[in-house]
Amino acid sequence: MKKKIAVIGSGFSGLSAAAYAAKDGHEVHLFEKNNDVGGRARNFKTENGYTFDMGPSWYWMPDIIESFFKDFGQNVSDFYTLIPLDPQFEMVFTDDVMGIPHDYQEMKALFEKTETGAGKMLDEFMTDAQYKYEVGMKDFVNKPCHSWLEFVSPTIAKSALKLDLLTNFKRFVRKYFTNPKLIVLMEFPVIFLGAAPKDIPALYSLMNYGGYKLGTWYPMGGFSKIIDAMKDIVIKQGTEINCNANVEKIIIKDNKASGLIVNQQEIDFDIIIASSDYHHTETLLPKEFRNYDEKYWEKRIFAPSCLIYYLGFKEKLPNLTHHTLFFENNLDLHTEEIYTDKKWPTKPLFYACCPSxxxxxxxxxxxxxVFLLMPVATGIEDSEEIREVYFKEMISRLEKHTGASDLLSKIDYKKSYCIQDFKEDYNAYQGNAYGLANTLSQTAVLKPSLRNKKLKSLFYTGQLTVPGPGVPPSIISGKIAAHEASKN
Incomplete structure (x- = not known):
């Protein structure tokens, strides 16, 4: 039966939910509080000619993104051109710079050069990671996670031990490698899953396969090309997109979410799918209809926020690749100060992206x-003065790495973005940038529920619910929520 569906928020999960709900035959209306779609993946253009992607910049798991477009009879190549990056990225250590080749055989040779026997161990690691990727990204993550019974299937039961759900990632990596640089290299991808490697299930070695083995790519024109392409799909499916449309309240009638108040106007709907920040969405409801109280959210482990600087330099910077990770300092210390001590880092790591x-x-x-990104704890004090301290440190390390001098005098454009901005632009709980941590206690059924347990017809999607943070998981989350809504 055709239903009138509202989707709140237009990030990857919101656009995905709108596209799939419309494809299922429903009348879909998408509401976005900002002046354009994209959520954290928006871009902005400066008057002096720079175009900055505001959020995601790592194009990993290309097959998962491709599968979205195939579901609508299209291909990624119909919308944008993907370029493989070689090197995929560089990692800067105190005494060395390690470039990760696109070619897997060259990567093996690099590992072997760094540690005797590590080339063979990389093969074994990737064979295991590929299995987890194929089971995890095809069977595991596509469940709505209403009940553990969903995981009682021959494939998942057979795979349970091999998925390493009870082994932590830190210990898992050390089964294969002993060289500190290789260990950091292999642990890096899980940082943005929202916890230290010691607290992440070894299942997530699948990210190493989805990134390193399948390659790191770049969509020409910027990451927002994916958003533009998804927007095109959404419009072709017949969805109505409303920007500058602030959802102020979810209307409840007869224990059912029956509409929204948008910009002070009441609009009736049969079903609501919220891809807005989960905690914020619940504040749009009376307390008795919320899935979770404040104590619940206070006990959750959140992925980091981040300090970002968007920079234009009026000359080319030597010795800088598209992606550069500055890991001269201790990874364990930085993650401890993000997740445990929850304070500004004393010896930070950071990332530089130079798409030009x-x-x-x-x-x-x-x-x-160039944009510089430093992961930080959620909910800590944020001010321009604090930001500037870290900005100067990052610029100093950038100068040292590139050999460029006096970079401050060569800045053509500068804008900072941090915890307060995430709160203001996305209503992000405690200014989080990457959603909930994928710890074992916050995996699958243990994540915030995809549906409201007290109201019919209200569903949630995005990085605070299943399957978790990241671009491909968010796209999958939208698909799951749309299909669950269609069953309602």
């Missing part, structure tokens, strides 16, 4: 587009 090395369209000729 690959894509001349994102910066004026002869200039460089």
């Amino acid at each position: 090395k690959t894509d001349p369209s994102v910066a004026p000729e002869g200039s460089e587009n």
Whole structure:
């Protein structure tokens, strides 16, 4: 039966939910509080010719993104051109710079050069990670997770031990490698899953396969090209998109979510799918209809927030690749200060993205587009003064790595973005940037529920519910929520 469905929020999960709900034959209305779609993956253009992606910049798991478009009879190549990055990224240590090749055989040779026998161990690691990827990303993550009974299937039962759900990632990596640089290299992908490697299930070695083995890519024109493509799909499915549309309240009638108040106007709906921040969405409901109280959220383990600087430089920077990870300091210390001590880092790691090395369209000729990103704890004090302290440190380390001098005088554009901005732009709980941590106690059925347990017709999607944070999981989350809504 055709239903009138509202989707709140237009990040990856919201656009995905809108597309699939419309494909299922429903009348879909998408509401976005900001002036354009995309959520954290929006972009912005400066008057002096720079185009900055505001959020995601690592194009991993290309097959999962491709599968979204195939579901609508299209291909990624119909919308944008994907370029493989080689090196995929560089990792800067105190005494060395390690570039990770696109070619897997070259990667094996690098591992072997770094540690005798590590090439063979990389093969074994990736064979195991591939199995987890194929089971995890095809069977495990596509469940709505209403009950553990969903996981009682021959494939998952047969795979249970091999998925390593009860082994932590830190211990798992050390089964294969002993060289500190290789250990950091293999642990890096799970940082943005929201916990230290010692607290992440070894299942998530699947990310190493989805990234390193399947390659790191870049969509020409920027990451927002994916958003533009998904928006095109959503419109073709017949969805009505409303920007500058702030949802102020979810209307309840007869124990059913029956509509929204948007910009002070009441609109009736049969079903609501909220891809807005889960905690914020619940504040749009009377307390008695919320799935979780404040104490619940206070006890959750959140993935990091981050300090970002969007920078334009009026000359090219030497010795800088598209992705560069500055890991001169201790990974364990930084993660401890994000997740346990919850304070600004004493010896931070950070990441530099320079898309103009690959894509001349994102910066004026002869200039460089760079953003610097430093993971930080959620909910800590945020001010321009604090941001600037870390900005100067990151610039100093960037100068040392590139050999460029006096970079401050070469800045053509500068904008910072941190905890307060995540709160204001996305209503993000405690300014989180990446959702909930994928710890074992917050996996699958133990994540916040995809549906409201007290109201019919209200569903949640996005990085605070199943399957979790990241671009491919968010796209999958939207698909699951839309299909569950269609069953309602």
